[in-house]
Amino acid sequence: MILVTGATGQFGSKAVEHLLKKGIDPSEISVLVRDSAKADHLKEKGVQIKEGDYTHPASMVQAFRGVKKLLLVSSNNREAIENRTQHHKNAIMAAKEAGVKQIVYTSFVRKPGFENSAIADFQNSHIESEQYLKQSGVAYTILQNGIYAEMILAFVGDKTAETETILFPAGEGKASWVVREELAEAVAHVLITEGHENKTYTLTNTASIGFKTIAQEISDVLGKEINYQSPEIGEFKAILEKAGVPEIYIGMFVMWSTALAQQTMDKEDDTLSLFLGRRPRSVSRFLKKVYG
Template sequence: MILVTGATGNYGSKAIAHLLKKGVAATNIAALVRNEENYQVLAEQGVIIRIGDYADVDSMVKAFAGVDKLLLVSSNDRGAIENRTKHHINAITAAKQANVKHIIYTSFVRKNGHETSAIAGFQNSHVESEKFLKKSGINYTILQNGIYQEMILAFIGDKVTETSTILFPAQAGKASWVLREELAEAAVAILTTQGHVNKTYALTNNTSVSFEQIATFISEALGKEVKYLSPDVEAFKAILEKAGVPEMYIGMFIMWGTAVAEGMMDLEDNTLESLLGRKPTSVKQFIEKIYS
C-alpha cells in the first residue's frame, strides 16, 4: 500500500490523482488527513482515508499500519520553521514503528552556500529532516524539489496587467522554476518503479529563468511592455508597508526575493525530464497559459 500525507493539499492531491491515472488501484492508496472533513472527493474515488497529524506520533503510527511506501509531503506549518522539522521527525518515527518499508520525502533544492543564505532556516529544516531519515534505517528517496512556478504569481502580484510592472528584490538572480503538478507526477513515477532506493534527486527545470525574462514572457503574452524593477530590500519593504501588506508576507517576499538574488535556486538538472519522459513545462509556457 502507498500512503500520501498532506493528501488534501495541492501537492498531495495531485500525487494521488497521478497514482490513480497510473492505474494503481484506489484500494492500494491511502490518504493521510488531519480530521474527518474535506476528504469526500478522495473517499468517493475509493481511496482509503487515514486520520493522523504530524504533531501526534501515535495517530500516525495507527495511520501508517500496513503501509509499504510513504510519500512524506513536507509540512507547511506557518509557525516557527522548527515546527516543520519536528513534524518530519515525528512522521519518520511513526513510520519506523509501523514498519513502513520506503519513505519518499519532498525536500527542497539545495546549493553550496545555503547555510548563510536568506533561506538558511528553511533549508536547515530539510537538512535535519534528511539526516534523521537517513539514520532511521528505512529505505528512502529524497526529492529535492525546485521552487514552484506557481510561486511566480504570488511574487509578482495580481496587478501586473494593470501596472505593467513587476516589483521584486530578486536583482538579476535566476531560479529553475518547476510546475508543482509535474513534481507530483515525478514522485509517482518513483513510487511505481524500481531503482530509487536510498537516492537523492534534484528535481528542477532544464533552464533557469530570471524575473527580467519573466517580464518579457508576460509582455509577449499581453501584447504590451511589462517592466521589471528590483529595488533594494529596504525600499521594497517600505513600498509594501505603505500598500498595507501584512508583515508576515513582507518577510516572506523579502526572504525569497533575496534567495533568488543569491542564486540559491539556480540549479539546472535533467532528472525531472527523465522521470516524466518529456521536457518539463517551461516558465514561458506557464506564463502563456496564465496571461494569454
C-alpha cells in the first residue's frame, strides 16, 4: 500500500495521477486528507480516502496502518516556519508508530552556503525535518526538489504583456526551474521502483537561467520586447507598497528575489532526467505553453 499526504493539493494530487498512469491499482493507493469531501474525485477512481491532519498525530497513526510506502509531501502551512517543521516530525513519528516501511519526503534544493541566504529559515526547516527522518529508524528517500517553474509566473506578475516589463530584484541570479508536474512524475517513479532506500536525490533541471533570459523567452513568444528591470530592494518595496500589494506578499517577493540573486537555486543535476527517462521540460517550453 502507498499513501500520499496532501493529496488534494497541487503536488500530491499530481503524484496520485502519475501512480495511476503508471499502472498502480487504485486499491493499492490511499491518501491522507483533512476533509474527505474534497477527495470525492479520488474516491470515484477507487483510491482509499483516509482523514488525518499533520497537527493530530493520532489521526495519522490510524491512517498510516497497513501502509508500506508513505509519500510525505512537505507542509504548505503559511504560518510560522517552525509549525511546518513540527508537522513533518508529527507525520514521521506517526509513520514509525504505524509500522510504515519507507518514507519519501519532498524537500528543497540546497547548495553550500545556504545558511547565509535569504531563505535560510525555510531551508533549515527542511534540514531539521530531514535529520529527524534519518534518525527515526524508518527507511527514507529524500527528494530535494528544485524551485517550481510555475513560480516564475508569480514573480513576473500577470500584467507582463501589458507593461512590457518584468520588475523583480533578482539581479543576475539564475535557478534550475522545474515543472511541478514532472517532479510529481519522478516521485511516482521512486514510489514504485526499488533501490531508493536511505538515499537523497537532487531533482532539478539540467540548465539554470535568470530573468534576462526569461524576459527574452517571453518576448519571443509575444512578438514584442519585454524588458527586465532589477531595482534595489528598497525601491522595489516602495513600488509594491504604492501599488497596494499586501505586506505578506511583498515580504515573499523580497525573500525569494534576494535568494535568487544570491545564486542559491542554480544547482543543476541529471537525476530528474534519469527518473523521467527524458530531459525535463525547459523554461522555454514552459513559457511558450503559458504565453503562446
